[in-house]
Structure formats: structure tokens, C-alpha cells
Amino acid sequence: MSTSQPNRLAEGGLIDRTQKLRFRFDGRTLAGYPGDTLASALLANGIRLVGRSFKYHRPRGILSAGSEEPNALVELRTGARREPNTRATTVELYGGLDAASQNRWPSLHFDLLAANQLFAPIFGAGFYYKTFMWPASFWEKIYEPAIRRAAGLGRAAGAPDPDHYEKANAFCDVLVIGAGPAGLSAALAAARSGARVILAEEDFRLGGRLLSERYDIDGRPARDWVKAAEAEIASFPDCRVMTRTTVFGVYDGGTYAALERVNDHVPVPPAHEPRQRLWRIVAKRAVLCAGAIERPIVFGDNDRPGIMLASAVRTYLNRFGVVPGRRAVVFADNDDAFRTASDLAHAGAEVVALVNAGHGPSRHAQAVAEAARAPYFPGAVIERVRGGQGVKGVAIRDGGGVTQHFDCDLVAMSGGWNPSVHLTTHLNGKPKWSERLSALVPDALPPGMSVAGSAQGEFGLAACLAGGEAAGSEAAQGCGFTTQPNTRRAVSEESEPASPIWQVAKGRGKAFVDFQNDVAVSDIKLAAREGFRIPEHLKRYTTLGMATDQGKTANANGAAVLAGLTGRYLGAVGTTTFRPPFTPVSISAFAGHHRGPDFRPARLAPSHQWAKEQGAVFVETGPWLRALYYPRRGEDPQNAVNREVANVRDHVGVCDVSTLGKIDVQGSDAGAFLDRVYANTFSTLAIGKARYGVMLREDGFVLDDGTTARLKPDHYYVTTTTVNAVKVMQHLEFCAQVLWPEPDVQMVSVTEQWAQYAVAGPRARDVLQAIVDPTHDISNEAFPYLAAGEVTVCGGTPGRLFRLSFSGELAYEVAVPARFGDALIRKIVEVGTAYGIAPYGTEALGVLRIEKGHPAGGELNGQTTAHDLGLGKLLSTKKDFIGHFMAARPALIDSSRPTLVGLRPVNREDRLRAGAHLIPKGAEATGANDQGYVTSIAFSPSLGHWLGLGLLAKGPQRHGELMRAYDPVRNGDVEVEICPPCHIDPEGNRLRV
């Protein structure tokens, strides 16, 4: 026998012995084969100790061979791809794999923190409710840091994930979850009928339990049947087989979530391939064939390395060609587990004892023992385990009470099986207790789901094959397909379930129930004593079932122990609810491509590319990127904004306002419709004119404002603010479809269809005259303030021109179809250079409108009414409109409400800050004296000092008054003078030139 892989059998196993793979564990280089898991390769190399337990740092080994593994959690990979708490039993071995054990210092074999075991009495269930409380001052500096250092198992990588993750959708008629005998049969039956089938299997091979047992089907090895089934399934073009894919959650509407581990089994994903793919599968029907999970037996020191589930021992023997020990004890309370003795003997291991804890004689077990030449102990239990870092021997107490000691290095234990009902409970269905099986079986199911095979509690192979086929047929029929009659198969030996013992009474040593969270029988006893006597309470108090394995090997035993302690029938104790995900899913998979700048889609304005070329600094407004300012070389932000503002007031500027919502409203009743949604009137708007409008919410507060133009008798062009574009559109559609369906009106959002630029400043007309085709007269007489109309620009390009001014200067907004937006901005700047044109961003846009006292985002904050903003005159008294009734409530028209005012610092050098509260001068800064707040501020290059807008109780009546602008958060306390909101050109002469 070679010293490399001493526990590898000479032949057998679904591994490729022609290729040796080198991997590292805790720095040691070892060898394995393709087809191995990390766990099987470690066992092949004679490594049993793989980790230290969570609380007590007890030595732990590999318990299982599947995703239910609680102990063998390793840190996989290094660097940015390092991933903690990875189950070695599901890691596909690849060349160069690097893994390390967790939760131990300085080493796995010599872990100083094992000293925790001395404090075991303190670390009982719920200890953190009773300790670390005194003295209180110790908590922050001593207890919490110490607990943080000691807590957890593995370490996260702490670096950004370098891999890509995808999300995808799939649709099918029948989703089959699990590809063991039941799942393969179900998928075949459904696929043969022509249904679209998805077969999802967590493992990297199809076959489930058939890969691990020496069963026969129709007289031939079961693996041959698996191969044939695989080949037939591959022949159906509408049957998609997804291996390495865990269906981890069930959701409403026949929706299932699955994680496909596309490239977990290679060192680095190939270029352009994702590491993992998160699937959302919508299935008309689903057949759950998730199998069952074996139960440990609860006995003293049952957590020692080398004590494994019997089915796992068979998996390592038969699937991986690994014998996990040379001298084995088989300890079980059900007949099925004793086949482990046969398999061990077949592999050349010595079966030292066959301990049958079951009640009543078993000829089957006796026969197995004789064939394996193993001493047979009926009605017996393991009373004690010898060995710390790995099992060295056991003490067996026979049916007569006599104890004998045996040396061994492997214990294969089985307390029966739990059907994997997890997915049936994700929508709150509760399983029911089966007395016959001593296990929970599915009861209430998610709509569209059926269960077959061991997951249903049908543990026999013939039943799995037949049940799977029947369920697959039924599911296909439910989707409208005709299916073939079911076949019958001959299978090798079957066995009956037995009555489990759950735990060994009067044993020695700490008996573990939840291995991962280190919860023992003593903890459950403590919890029950303290009044936590139902599984929901037991779980939270002891943390049983709360580890990354969701208690897959712990919950049933925990409930049984609890039932015994509280003198209740186990079937009545109940269970906690399983939640998605069935196994851990990385956050990267949930994020998919939504990371960093791709977190959500970016909406770009038509001038974006041009603005980037100009060196614009951008700001996010919702998903939009808008140019904030366009700094020139050597300019700091404030200088840039000051320059842009001054340039608009002195010459001309251009600003991209395409992001504001635009809604096209047409119909013979369009005007009447707008009358119902706006507070003011639009049916009276002349053709070729625009008007400022305010929309209220139904509760009377301001929803949004904008300008609406009438292009034709039946054609209006409505604008909204950028942030409310979607909300207003939905609102208008609700009004037109639901509230008032009779009027003849249609609307469509055209925000993205039009590029729109504001051109503002004394030279604005000069610029527009060079852009708008000469056939259109845009002189002040022909196109006065608030004119609007369709024009052509730049030699025939269709466009629209609006004489609107947000800045208070002579200004226009020119719109063209968005595909011409880039060309137009370049043209505007080209022709505007002669007039001193410069672009301005949203920051300067804001300064300009604050100088003019126009309410905008800071004032339209959802808590203000039209009266508050000085727009009360806009509310029509002659018609019903959204919000009309509620806006007239006494509290909403009370003049002592905070109302719009302007603010100037008394000391012109002082800086104003938005959010500061307005307190009367000389009064104390208390809530009682709080009379309003500052909503918008700007440095005005036009006036040379800061100014702002605010809301002040009875504001319009208090112009000239001096107040404190109190800002304790930023240590501000500035004296301000209340003044009218408009700081520049209050008569509005400049916009009418």
C-alpha cells in the first residue's frame, strides 16, 4: 500500500485513477483524483481531524458525505477568493486546490482555545444572557472585543470578489428537484411526454444515493441504470439537466430560486464565464425528489473524528473508493444501516462489532454480522468513546447491561432517516409526524409541488423508482401532456424502518445534538429547566439549528431529546420552520452584475458624451447622471459655479434639461383632462403658449410643478421635475384610466425621446436665431415670453421652441428628437461662441433659480402646500382638481404655517446653510421657538454674498425682521434678514426683452 493516500482502495469508486490531482490542506500537499470531493481525498490520505468546534474547540472530523455536513468546514482558496465555512464534503477536488482548517490557534492539532472546554459549565445554553454584564464599563472595551475575536468560524476574504456572477431566468413545465432514483424517474416520465423539463441536481453527478450503494436494478448494477437514464434524458431537446445546481428556495407563483456553481470546481473561471449563476425558475409543476438525510445517534462524545454517519461510510467506500478506517464499529437502530458492515468487509476492513440498538430481534442484522464475521450485539448501545483527537475505542453495553471495550478507529452510526422536507415548508407549510417512520414527512405543499421518493418518506428503492415515475407523469399531465403507463422494476434487498432510540441513556461524555453550534444534551436540559420547552424557544435559546447547516442533522434529535425531557409524545412537539436558502448562497450570487457603478442602470442625457469631453463633473439625480458643473483648468468647484452663473447673467449659457419629465398629452379632451390634474387651468391656454402649473396630491399638498405648452388645440406638452417624472406619469395614467375614463385623452412619456436644452442670458436670442431656421420669426414681438411652438432647426431638423425662463434672464428651451441631441449641443456651442456662450450645470442652474426665488426640490418637499410656496393664487376655485377639497382644510390654509421667504445674512461675509432653523433674534434655541427652516442656499455672484430661501411662520408678513439661522449640527448661528424670495429683478423685466 502506498504511503500516499493510505486509505484509498486498490480499485473501485467513480474516480479517474489515471489523473492524480495535487492539493493542499493546512499547508500539506496531498494527492487525490478527479471525482473526489475534498472530504473523500482527505479521508483517502488518512486525515480525520479537519476542524475545531464553534464554542468548545473540540476536535472534529467529517460526519457526512453531503451538503448536510456540520463539522468539516474549511477555508477554501486564498486571497480575494478565500471563502470561509465551506463544506469539504461538497467541494469538487481540482488540481491546485488550497484549503485550511478553521477556528483553531495556533494549529489544528494543538488548539489553545480548546481551553474553552474547561469553562463548559459557563458556556451552556443562553450563557450570553447571563454573563458579561458586570461591570457595565467592561462591555465596550473588554468583553465585546474579546467575543468578536473568538466568535465565528472562518474568515471572510476582506477583498472585493474578483469573479463575475450572472442571473438568469428559466421557464419549464416540470421542475424536478434532485436526480436520485426518484428524480431521474420523474424527469424521464415527464420528458417522454414532451413536457419541458428542468432537472436540477445539487451534486456534480446524477444518481443520488445510487452512486453510493451496491444496489441492483433489473438484475444489473444500479449505476448502469443511472447511465442509461442519463443518456435517455440527454436525448430530449426540451429537457435541461442542471448539475451543480441547488434549488434553494420556493417562492410564490411557482417560482424557484436555484444556484448553479458554474465554475466553483476550477481554480479560476475561464474568461467571460461567471463563477456562479443565480437562476429564477418559473415552473408550472415541481416534483421534489430531495431524498433524505441520515440522523446521528445522540451518545456521549459522539462528535469525535472517526464517528460518521453509516450512509456516509458507504458513500466513501463505494463512490470514492476510500475506507475511512480499518477497524470499524457499526452502531444503528435500523436494519438498513447494517449493510455498512457488508460494504466494510467487502472493502477489506475489519468490522469489530455490530451494535444493534433497535428493539426486538433482527435476523437480517444477525445475518449481516455473520457474513462480515463481526461480533453481534442486539439491544446494545455505545456507552462511552475513547480518544480525543480521533476515536480510538468504544465501550459497548449489551442488552444484559454488561460493558465490553473494543479498539476501533471508525464508528458508523445511524439513527434513522429524515425526509428532506425543507423546500415544502418555505411557504409556511408544516410537515406532519409519521409514527411509522418516526420522522417528519411533507404535509401541506406549495401550490404545484408534489414530492416523491425518500423525501416523501418512501425509503425503499422500488418505491422511489415507482413513486418518482408516477409523480413525474402526474406533473406532466397537470401541464396538459399525455404520459405513458408506469413501469415496474425489480430491485435488490429492501428493508423496513424501525423505531429509533434517539439517544443513549446513562452514557458518559458530552452528547452532541447540533454539532456545528456545539449544542449538547446538557444544553437542552438546561433550556427545558429554564422554561424553554417548545422547539421555537429551544432553537433561539440554545442556537440549536441556527448554524449554517440549519440543523439538518440536529433538529429531529433535538426535538426528540426535548420530548423525552418534557414527557411529551414526539409527534406533538412540532418543529421550527425552514427558510430559504437550503444551503448558503454567496452575496455575490445575489448581487449578480449589480455591483459598483452597475448597481443600477445609469440614465445618460443626450449631451453626456459632449459634457464628458468638456470635463464636466457629474451628479446622480436618481438614476440620471447630470452635469453638475464644468470646471476649467485650475478652477475649484465654487469658482466654476460662480463663473457659470455670472456668464448666464452677463452673456449666455446653455444647460441640458433633458432629464425633466416630458409627457405628450393629446385628445379632444386633453385640456379638460389637464384641468383636473393641475391646480390651475390649462383648457384656457392659448395655442402656441406655455404656462407654469402646479399639481397637488389628493391630500392637498404639492406633488409637482412644471411648464405645460399647448402646441395644437388637441395637443399639450407637459413637463415635470426630473425626480417626479415617473410618479407623475403613473398618476396621470391612473386618472385617465381609472378615475375619469370617459374623456378622450391619450398620453405617453417622451422624456427619453426629446433632447432639451435651456439657452439663457442677454444674448440668448442671438444664439437661437443662428440655430432656428429663418422661416420662423423668433423676435420678441413674434415670440414673446411664454411662447411655444414647433420649429425646424439647423436646416430642417424638426424641433420645438419654448420661451421659458428658470433663471430670470431672457431664455429659451429648444428641443429636438434625442438622436440629434449630441449634434445640437455642439452646434449651439459653436454658434454661441461669438456671443460668449459657456455651458452651465445643475449647480449653477440652482443658484440662478434661488436668486430668483423659484421654489424647487428643497421647497417641494412633500410637506408644503401651494399657499406655503406663495402659489396659492394658482388654485382654481372654479373646478374640481386632484387635491382641491383637502387643500382647503383649515390647517392647510393657516397663515401661521411656514411660508416661503427669502433670506440674506446680515453680515454679508457669513455663510448660510440649508437645514438651519429660524429662531427669533434674541430668543433661546428651543423647539418652542422654532419658527421655520432654511430650504435652499446659494452664493450669489450677482450680489456677492450668500442668500437663500426658507419657510417661516407667517413669512410674507415679516419682511425686514431679523432672525437666527440656527444650525447646531454644523456649529452655525447666523443672523439673517427676512426678505422677499426674489433677490434679482423682481419686476421680471430681464425675461421680457
Add this chain to the structure above:
Amino acid sequence: MRINCPYCGERALEEFTYRGDATVTRPESLDPSTEKAWVDYVYFRDNPAGIHREHWHHSQGCHAWLVVTRNITTHEIVAVEFAGEGEGD
């Protein structure tokens, strides 16, 4: 969750926007005596543990406003209809 839009067929939840209770009616009168009806319409809603009729907007699809009859305890969607009259002609 999936909603069966009468125009578009069954679509995923993220295509829709929820508004609220579809069983309330906007009062028609502006007479001050109808204040209670207006306050009820704007602020108060029943919340039965069972069937709700709700307004949903197919905002990432056809933009139709829908009434979805849904059992909020079982999540079963019983019916999906156009909210307005005269739709789907």
C-alpha cells in the same frame, strides 16, 4: 410573485407598481358636508386578513392599471382585470 396582465400575460413582480386599495371611490361632491367621505378616501383603509382588491400599474410593460384580487394570507392571486372601463376593446 407573478401577475397575469390581461394584455401581456404572466409577468414577474418587478414589472408592476403597487398603488393601494382599489375598493375606495373618489367622492364627487366638493360640498363641505362631504368632509368625512374625503378624509376616508384619502387616509383610511380597511386591512382584512384575506382577500384584497388592489390597484397595480404595469409600469414596465403596457402601462395598464389593473385591479388584482389577491388573498394576502395565502398570496393566491384570484383575478386580474383592467381597472378602467372600456379597456381592451
